[in-house]
Amino acid sequence: MTEHLQFKDSNPGAVKYGNFINYYQFHPPEERIGLLPKDIWVQNSNDFLALDIGCNSGDLTFALWKFLKSAVMQDVFFLAVDIDPVLIERAKEANKDNRICFHCLDIVDETNRNHVINNYLQLKNAVQFDAVFCFSTTMWIHLNHGDIGLKVFLSYISKLGKLLVIEPQPWKCYKSALKRVKDKTIFPYFQTLKIRGNIESEIEKYLVEEIGLVKVFDSERTNWDRKIMIFK
Structure with a gap:
């Protein structure tokens, strides 16, 4: 079996790409499903x-x-x-x-x-x-590929579908991710990030103003303080 993509660290919650091995024990799928609208999905x-x-x-x-x-x-x-x-x-x-x-x-x-x-x-x-x-993927793209990498990623996925459903991690999650690791160089872009603070608003602004998408839905927040945004 291929080696699990995790760097050496005594903290089992420390990962480089967000690939936590027991993620859904702490973030049950049902909570996210319960926040999704039922009338936005277009039949074809x-x-x-x-x-x-x-x-x-x-x-x-x-x-x-x-x-x-x-x-x-x-x-x-x-x-x-x-x-x-x-x-x-x-x-x-x-x-x-x-x-x-x-x-x-x-x-x-x-x-x-x-x-x-x-x-x-x-x-x-x-x-x-x-x-x-x-x-909950944008933070790991951002930490590993910087501001430009995040924008390139957002631009790419915005063209892949008729609807884009995205749940960004807020800034406090970035700080938590850095705190979990002993080797602070594991996320070399962290100190140079200019997109920081209100990450959700920055991502929404980029998708709407730069890419030209329209936001059609905002969910309530999950128990782990994240919201789901849907764009078309």
């Missing part, structure tokens, strides 16, 4: 296609699949990706439906992501997903 003449970026071990992906099936009343197909091969292997082992496909992928790796995502869309005779989900 073909199957409903969704992409889950940073799917971890797949618990939330499974819950999203069931939720969307009841919301759109048609077949729903999911491509779910994560950087960690061990978590993807767990997701595959738990997967009971061939309409959900898990793939190990670093979403910022342009060559590999184009191969995986474009091939999937071609197989489905589609040019876009109906919905793209990105839950």
Whole structure:
């Protein structure tokens, strides 16, 4: 089995890419599902296609699949990706439906992501997903690739689907991530970040003013103090 993507640190909650091994014990999928609107998902003449970026071990992906099936009343197909091969292997082992496909992928790796995502869309005779989900992933992109990397990522995922569902981590999570690690150089971009403070507002501003999306939904906050935003 491929080695779990975690750096050496005595703290089991210290990870570089957000690939926590027991994430859903502390962030149950049901809470996020309960915050999602039921009337925003657009049916089409073909199957409903969704992409889950940073799917971890797949618990939330499974819950999203069931939720969307009841919301759109048609077949729903999911491509779910994560950087960690061990978590993807767990997701595959738990997967009971061939309409959900898990793939190990670093979403910022342009060559590999184009191969995986474009091939999937071609197989489905589609040019876009109906919905793209990105839950608590933006901070890890930001910490590992800086302000420019975050903007490039947001620009990329904004073009992948008709709807973009995004749950950014607030600034306090950045400070917590840094506090967990002994080696402060593990996130070399942290000190140089200019996008800081109100991360949610900064991401919304970029998606609306720079990319040209329209925000159509704001959720209440989860118990772990995050909100879900939906753009089209």
